[in-house]
Amino acid sequence: MEHLVDHMRTSYHSLHEPTCALCNKHCRSFDSLREHLIGPLPKQECEKLFKILGCKFCLSVLESPLALRLHQHRCRFSGGTMSRPANKSTTVVDNGFSSHVVALACQMVDGGGNNGSMDVCARVCMVDEYENIIFHVYVKPPIPVPNYRYENSGIGGEHLRDGMPLKQVQRRIEEFLCNGEAMWKIRSPKAGKARILVGHHLQPLLQSLHLEYPSFMIRDTAAYPPLMKTNKLSNSLKYLTQTYLGYDIQAGVQDPYEDCVATMRLYLRMRNQVHQREDYPQASDPRNWNNFAPSRQSELERMSPEAMLAISRSDYYCWCLDSM
Structure with missing residues (x-):
């Protein structure tokens, strides 16, 4: 038992982790759970049942093959029905939306630097949790652009010539995020009017926009432990969308609207998971510091x-807590 106690003390297992519905094995990520169920070396008993009753997208287990077919029809998204914004220098703004969550994505072009390493934001898109466009604009670059990366971005000089200045874009995005609340007053995603920001690899994106936003208001699909690789590195948004939503993105010219919708769908799938409610659900809460204290070893x-x-608590903030 001593080894088990030491393991529980350092592993931060909790009721919020991805868990095998067949054997109750706790995994640090859905990729780890996927390997357990259908990977190169799966647990044979679980693999056998999962092939009959398991959803390959959300990894849940249904009660019958018929229930599985009905479930997968709802669980798998389609990428072909999205209504994309027009590919022109225009702004689409809806100031009346009521969503408490917004997704943000940008399209970058080459701003120079060593071997084209400096990214400059050229196109911004924001959607609400119902996939409605609330902001879509081309951004007038503050510096000359030596390479528009047209093959991947679909952006040329004609798109940016009449683009919105970067400072104005910053102000608009801050208005959408803060929702009338002063940045310094934002204290919690559940208190106040500020909105949760969803995206993929958001820190470099925010840096390119010269924006700051409180980390506790950010939901980054590249940094969320259940969506990361088994080696704790980030998965690409393309992989996450294909594996967990069931459709392809970023084929050819990349579309920030498409990325916004994918990250929002991933966030909502994680948020809508049903986990048992706990008092003080995070290990970092001072009220949990003594749960596995050495003085309690015996x-x-x-x-x-x-x-x-x-009594074990998670070392990350589970997104299901946003719905409580």
């Missing part, structure tokens, strides 16, 4: 694995 060794799991 007491912990007498506990069952289930009892230890009940």
Whole structure:
């Protein structure tokens, strides 16, 4: 039991982790759970049942093959029905939307630097949680652009000539995010009017826009532990969309609207997971600091694995908490 206690002390297993519905194995990520179920070396008993009753997108297990077919029809998204913004220098703004969550994506062009390493934001798109466009604009670059990366971006000089100045874009995005609340007053995603920001690799994107936003208001699909690789590196948005939503993106010219919709769908899928409610669900909460204290070693060794799991807390913020 001593080894189990040490493992629980450092692993931060919790009720929020991806868990095998067949054997209750806790995994750090959905990729790890996928390997457990259908990977190169799966657990054979789980693999056998999962092939019959398991959804390959959300990795849930249904009660019958018929229920599985009905579930997968709803679980798999289609990328072909999205209404994309017109490919012209225009602004689409809806100031009356009520969504508490927005997704942001940008299209970059080459701003120079060593071997074209400096990215400059040339196109911005924001959508609400219902996939409605709330902001779409081409951005007038503050510096000359030596390479528009047209093959991937679909952007040329004619798109940016009448683009919105970067400072004005910054101000508009801040208005959408803060929603009338002063930046310094933002304290929690559940209190106040400020909106949760969803995206993929958001920090470089925000840096290119010269924007700052509180980290506790950001939901980044590239940095969310359940969506990361088993080696704790980020998955690409293309992989996440194909694997967990069931359709392809970024084929040819990349579309920031398409990226916005994909990240929003991933966020909502994670947020809508049903987990048992806990008091003080994060390990960083001071009220959980003594759960596995060395002074409790003897007491912990007498506990069952289930009892230890009940007091163990996650070392990351589970997005399901946004819906509580």
